[in-house]
Amino acid sequence: MTTTVGPRTDKRVGSAAPFAGVAALLRLYLRLDRIRITVWTLALAGTVFATVESLIAAYPDTASRQARAAFLENPAAVLMSGPSYGTADYTLGAMTANELSLTVFVAAAIMSILLVVRHTRTQEEAGRLELLRALPVGAFAPPAAALLSVAVANAAVGVGITVALVAAGLEVAGSVAFGVATAVTGLVFGAVAAVTAQFSEHSRAATGSALGVLAVAFLVRGAGDIIEPSGSWLSWFSPIAWAQQTRLYVDLRWWPLLLSVAVIVVLLALAVALSRRRDIGGGLRAPQPGPSEAAPGLLSAPGLAWRLLRGTFVGWTVGLALFGFVMGTLASSLEDVIDDIPDLADWLGADTGSLTSSFGATMLLFLVVGVAAFAVSAVMRLRSEEEAGRAGLVVVTGATRLRWLLGSLAVIVAQALVALAVTGAAIGLGMAMAVGDAGWIARMCGAALVYAPAVLFVVAVAVALFALVPRAANLAWVLVVWAVFVGWLGEVLNIPDWARNFSPLEHTPRVPYEDVRAAPLLVFGAAALVLVVIAVAGFRRRDVTA
Known part of the structure; x- marks a missing residue:
């Protein structure tokens, strides 16, 4: 008796195109993060709107704003806020940008780090990524979907901040730039997290390393701005400074954000290259073998x-x-x-x-x-x-x-x-x-x-x-x-x-x-x-x- 064997219909691991399944995974990640993204967006947009309204109430005239501008000459204020622009004519927009932008940029960076690690290293650590790869899912589909979902989150935050600023009465161009700078800065540190996720087997280490990079960027920017109130050469080594150097509401310029875009591309390319050098679930930094007996x-x-x-x-x-x-x-x-x-x-x-x-x-x-x-x-x-x-x-x-x-x-x-x-x-x-x-x-x-x-x-x-x-x-x-x-x-x-x-x-x-x-x-x-x-x-x- 002869048995006829038809063509194989199963799809082996790795047989899918590199980005196969990315759309479905993106929908899944956005569904999982829908509450997180909503909370982050509403929290940041609400904080921005409330802050602007409070500044209007606390500093209603030019004299009071100019008195506030003198505060920015103090090194402690520079470290906790950033470079100061437009202090000669301290408008509400300049006050908002100088005193609020750093907080918003750092918050967007933290959000991005947490979301990227959640959908990359945490998935590997829990063994879920290996299950996904057993399906007809491309090798690059999970990380691509993770980064796209983080991009959506940053876009939502950027739009929310823009709407909040315009609703508070600030001019549109500067408000749009504020929102874009926030989203781009968040993506920079999301890309940082994508790189740190390649080194360790544990999500905590990946998150801690990325937050450490954020802390260094914060301190470098602070030290650079203390050297020179409008930003010194040292400030330009920090991605946070690139967003602040757009000089929101004072002398708007978009080109510093191109540095952020370039770094995002480089870091994502580096993350891809590093991911090809390790196994699923493993890290580039191999864990040290423990002693034969516990201490x-x-x-x-x-x-x-x-x-x-x-x-x-x-x-x-x-x-x-x-x-x-x-x-x-x-x-x-x-x-x-x-x-x-x-x-x-x-x-x-x-x-x-x-x-x-x-x-x-x-x-x-x-x-x-x-x-x-x-x-x-x-x-x-x-x-x-x-x-x-x-x-x-x-x-x-x-x-x-x-x-x-x-x-x-x-x-x-x-x-x-x-x-x-x-x-x-x-x-x-x-x-x-x-x-x-x-x-x-x-x-x-x-x-x-x-x-x-x-x-x-x-x-x-x-x-x-x-x-x-x-x-x-x-x-x-x-x-x-x-x-x-x-x-x-x-x-x-x-x-x-x-x-x-x-x-x-x-x-x-x-x-x-x-x-x-x-x-x-x-x-x-x-x-x-x-x-x-x-x-x-x-x-x-x-x-x-x-």
């Missing part, structure tokens, strides 16, 4: 937690300390300009005699949010360990679930306290070098530790969500985001007191400018303890994902 410390829950979190802890602490030191060194310049800038004392809430203390307290408030962000990310690592099944393996080897939870929590608390102390000491060291008083090191270190109850309260909220409603654990980030929003834009937007009070950091005395009050510290400490007790009770009642 004694890894046999305990705290030792394991320390090993998992030490890289993140060191990275956050060093970054915050360096930034704090740089900010601290600017303390002496404030007293030199206070007589010429009356608004500066109002912004810091200080009289001339306590200006340095108020400056240190303000800078500390900004950086404490970074410590809270690190602590929440550390708690989210517990959730990742559980989702990956590794927490279940630890439990079945003999460690009780409470020992695992409380041991990990003890490490997170200790790391948060060390990060606070180091950050405060770094700010104090910079201030000591600036004003010639070594006592600032101990004062700022102590001031940072005053924030410990508030930071530990944020940690306790994250742990409680993780223990009781693990799927909602990421809601802990809402506290951090709100603290950032209130700390950075609370005064500009005239946020009412009742809304500011939702930020735990708002209840902490602004030491060393203000006196320490025990009541809020005790309340937050007690609340954190209660939340931990509730978390322990809830964690005992639910299953550990294996």
Whole structure:
């Protein structure tokens, strides 16, 4: 009997065209990100619109705007905002561009980094990319769809910002340029993330590396703009500066954005070239082989937690300390300009005699949010360990679930306290070098530790969500985001007191400018303890994902 074999109809892995399936994957990624993109767009557009309206109310005439323009001569303001244009005739548009653009550009960059890593390295780490490649999907289709989805996200943000600026009454050309500069800057750092995703096997490393590049770009731009208020040669090494050099609403020029476009093309080509040199799921940087036997410390829950979190802890602490030191060194310049800038004392809430203390307290408030962000990310690592099944393996080897939870929590608390102390000491060291008083090191270190109850309260909220409603654990980030929003834009937007009070950091005395009050510290400490007790009770009642 003869059997006739027809032509094969199955499609083997790799047989598809390089970009086959990119349209379907793009629709999938956009569907998965529809809420994220909407939230980012509305948040940034709403912030821009509210900021412009607040600036109109706070600085209604030319005299008040010119007084505000004098503030931009201070190095601290330059570092936190950027180069200043149009200060001779400080219009509302110039004020918006000079004082808001940096925040918007950095936010778009962070959004792009998170989305690119989510759809590239995270997909590989979870094994989903390998499943996709088993279908008739081209080798370049998944990363191409990821980058296109990020481009759509940046376009949505750019359009939202443009509409918000025009609705607030600013001229159309500058508003369009603002939106385009935001989208292009976001894409630059999205391309950076596409490159960093090629090196490590883990999404956290890819995200951390890309955010590190963003931090370096921020500091390079700041240092360059301090050298020259309109931007020095050093500024041009930062992609953030390219967007700011468009001179929005003052002397609009588009050509600096061509540098961003060129870098995007180069980085994407580099990402493609690097991706061809590695296997799916692997990284260019091969993991170091571990010892044949585990170190004694890894046999305990705290030792394991320390090993998992030490890289993140060191990275956050060093970054915050360096930034704090740089900010601290600017303390002496404030007293030199206070007589010429009356608004500066109002912004810091200080009289001339306590200006340095108020400056240190303000800078500390900004950086404490970074410590809270690190602590929440550390708690989210517990959730990742559980989702990956590794927490279940630890439990079945003999460690009780409470020992695992409380041991990990003890490490997170200790790391948060060390990060606070180091950050405060770094700010104090910079201030000591600036004003010639070594006592600032101990004062700022102590001031940072005053924030410990508030930071530990944020940690306790994250742990409680993780223990009781693990799927909602990421809601802990809402506290951090709100603290950032209130700390950075609370005064500009005239946020009412009742809304500011939702930020735990708002209840902490602004030491060393203000006196320490025990009541809020005790309340937050007690609340954190209660939340931990509730978390322990809830964690005992639910299953550990294996």
